[in-house]
Amino acid sequence: MDSPSATPRFGPEVFLRVLLVMALLVGFLVAIQCMGGSIKLMGKETSESLFRGVSNPFAGLAVGILATVLVQSSSTTTSMIVALVGSGEISVESAVPMIMGANIGTTITNTLVSVGHVRQSAAFRRAFAAATVHDFFNLICVAVFLPLELLTGFLSKPALYLTEVLAGAPGAEYKSPIKGAVKSAYKSILHGLENLGLEGTPLALCMLTLGIGMTFFCLIFITKNMRTLIVGPLEQAMNNSLRRSGMIGIVVGAAVTVAVQSSSITTSLLVPLCAAGILSLENAFPIMLGANIGTTVTALLASTAVDSSAGLTIALVHALFNVAGTVCIYPFRAVRRVPLALARNLAIAASRNPVYVLFYVLGAFVGVPLVGIWITNLFQ
Amino acid sequence: MMRWLQSLGPESRSLNEIHSQFLEMMVDGRHVFDAAANALLGGTAPEVIRDDLFATDRRINRTEQAIRREIVVHGSIYGAATFPALLVMMSLVKDAERIGDYAKNLYGLAAARPPLGGDAERKAMIDLKDRVSKLIVRAHGLFESQNDSDARAFLEEVHQIEGECDAQVDLGLHARKDNASARVLAHRYFKRVTSHTGNIVSSLVVPLDKLDYFDEPRPKGS
Numbered sequence: 001m002d003s004p005s006a007t008p009r010f011g012p013e014v015f016l017r018v019l020l021v022m023a024l025l026v027g028f029l030v031a032i033q034c035m036g037g038s039i040k041l042m043g044k045e046t047s048e049s050l051f052r053g054v055s056n057p058f059a060g061l062a063v064g065i066l067a068t069v070l071v072q073s074s075s076t077t078t079s080m081i082v083a084l085v086g087s088g089e090i091s092v093e094s095a096v097p098m099i100m101g102a103n104i105g106t107t108i109t110n111t112l113v114s115v116g117h118v119r120q121s122a123a124f125r126r127a128f129a130a131a132t133v134h135d136f137f138n139l140i141c142v143a144v145f146l147p148l149e150l151l152t153g154f155l156s157k158p159a160l161y162l163t164e165v166l167a168g169a170p171g172a173e174y175k176s177p178i179k180g181a182v183k184s185a186y187k188s189i190l191h192g193l194e195n196l197g198l199e200g201t202p203l204a205l206c207m208l209t210l211g212i213g214m215t216f217f218c219l220i221f222i223t224k225n226m227r228t229l230i231v232g233p234l235e236q237a238m239n240n241s242l243r244r245s246g247m248i249g250i251v252v253g254a255a256v257t258v259a260v261q262s263s264s265i266t267t268s269l270l271v272p273l274c275a276a277g278i279l280s281l282e283n284a285f286p287i288m289l290g291a292n293i294g295t296t297v298t299a300l301l302a303s304t305a306v307d308s309s310a311g312l313t314i315a316l317v318h319a320l321f322n323v324a325g326t327v328c329i330y331p332f333r334a335v336r337r338v339p340l341a342l343a344r345n346l347a348i349a350a351s352r353n354p355v356y357v358l359f360y361v362l363g364a365f366v367g368v369p370l371v372g373i374w375i376t377n378l379f380q
Numbered sequence: 381m382m383r384w385l386q387s388l389g390p391e392s393r394s395l396n397e398i399h400s401q402f403l404e405m406m407v408d409g410r411h412v413f414d415a416a417a418n419a420l421l422g423g424t425a426p427e428v429i430r431d432d433l434f435a436t437d438r439r440i441n442r443t444e445q446a447i448r449r450e451i452v453v454h455g456s457i458y459g460a461a462t463f464p465a466l467l468v469m470m471s472l473v474k475d476a477e478r479i480g481d482y483a484k485n486l487y488g489l490a491a492a493r494p495p496l497g498g499d500a501e502r503k504a505m506i507d508l509k510d511r512v513s514k515l516i517v518r519a520h521g522l523f524e525s526q527n528d529s530d531a532r533a534f535l536e537e538v539h540q541i542e543g544e545c546d547a548q549v550d551l552g553l554h555a556r557k558d559n560a561s562a563r564v565l566a567h568r569y570f571k572r573v574t575s576h577t578g579n580i581v582s583s584l585v586v587p588l589d590k591l592d593y594f595d596e597p598r599p600k601g602s
Binding site for chain 2: 232234238239242272273278
């Protein structure tokens with residue numbers, strides 16, 4: 001993890017960093033346009049064959065998990081999903097499980113951070129419990145909400161309604177205020193590549209690579225710069241959260257994650273604090289839930305750059321999913337205890353025999369998605 | 381070393397907070413030392429100062445724990461580059477906390493109302509107590525001013541007082557006429573308070589690995 005220097009005082013450095021973050025945000029939106037545009041450039045036949053598999057919810061979930069595990073950033077995955085939905089290549093219904101999968105996949109970062117404490121049994125037990133409580137929360141949410149969503153559309157229906165309120169009729173071209181600028185930047189890139197003699201599938205692939213690369217680059221540097229800008233308040237917030245639980249933790253987690261545009265940064269900070277024993281699992285849990293909510297802002301931002309309002313719908317589904325999970329699980333002590341107890345018990349087993357860590361990581365983040373894809377293929 | 385700690389960022393509110401909390405620990409340390417030493421040598425009834433002394437010591441302990449928590453948070457956020465400076469601070473708060481512990485030991489001695497020898501011995505101990513108390517005040521000032529050359533002069537005086545305490549302990553151990561056990565213990569405690577105060581100031585002039593070992597003889601040519 002990068003070490004930010006001390007909080008800079010307001011001056012030229014802060015001013016330049018703020019400008020840089022704004023430029024990176026525009027770059028990020030252009031990257032989303034590039035990804036969406038590249039799929040269109042591939043042609044209907046190619047893109048349909050690419051995304052046929054994800055129409056199965058389990059396969060979609062598996063793709064979401066695997067993609068996030070591979071890129072180690074749910075922001076990148078959800079932004080890509082928004083781009084795909086916004087370009088009309090996959091439907092909101094198909095994208096919902098992928099978004100849920102991204103939520104599960106992102107928690108692997110904490111788990112890997114916690115493994116750093118494996119030599120000290122007690123510290124590792126606390127660290128691993130802190131890392132996996134986030135996993136269990138997301139797994140429980142998916143286990144409950146995915147079937148419910150498939151049966152009733154309890155997330156996508158309100159998301160559609162909100163989209164109508166915010167952007168007009170479903171499927172309508174969504175006119176966001178900054179889209180004009182983003183679109184013209186995208187067109188310049190497209191013309192530039194065409195002038196190089198690229199066309200058809202090579203042009204689409206080039207655009208897709210550029211889009212993914214730019215998304216990575218922009219998100220990494222937004223996170224890096226924002227972390228430097230807010231490191232003082234971040235430290236203050238963490239110090240204030242150590243002895244508090246509940247709403248304050250949720251607000252701190254959400255605010256920090258919105259600011260740094262990475263839930264992994266927020267949740268990974270908690271792991272060493274829990275390992276040292278200065279932050280209890282009960283007090284870390286609401287901060288993680290806040291981070292889960294805060295991270296949905298990235299997809300909402302990405303939705304401002306896509307052509308169709310469906311992009312906004314899927315971003316809203318992501319936000320509603322994480323808010324619903326928090327509202328349904330956190331306020332009720334008996335329910336809240338379930339992910340905490342599961343994480344504690346797994347941590348106890350893992351501290352006795354670290355092989356459990358390997359089984360758990362491979363099983364939850366690789367095995368389950370692969371088995372899901374295999375079963376899906378079997379029935380297709 | 382402490383300059384380095386400060387150079388990490390005067391803008392860091394938490395580091396400044398840690399710094400001022402540490403200075404509060406030193407003020408409390410001097411307060412409990414004075415109270416306990418006066419109970420032993422100055423005629424203050426131990427039971428009069430008991431509650432205040434123990435409450436202040438608990439405050440010192442709580443401050444140490446708060447600083448430790450803030451150190452872990454700071455290290456987690458700022459990363460590896462800050463660890464050496466935070467390790468120094470972790471060591472210093474332990475020294476400041478130990479001053480409180482030795483003050484409690486002095487109080488325990490005072491509560492037993494032991495014989496401390498004649499007027500001459502008592503007067504010498506009062507002088508020594510005053511010098512140690514002033515050392516703690518000077519250490520507080522040096523920690524704020526970060527003055528290297530004053531720190532070196534300070535450490536010379538620390539060596540001197542430690543030597544005097546050792547000599548008194550030796551004398552007491554071999555005393556044949558009177559019971560010198562209380563004097564031996566008191567000088568031992570004075571020496572420990574002096575050493576912990578010296579450790580705090582040594583952080584201004586010695587590297588991290590030499591903290592607590594500033595008084596060891598150095599090899600020739602170094």
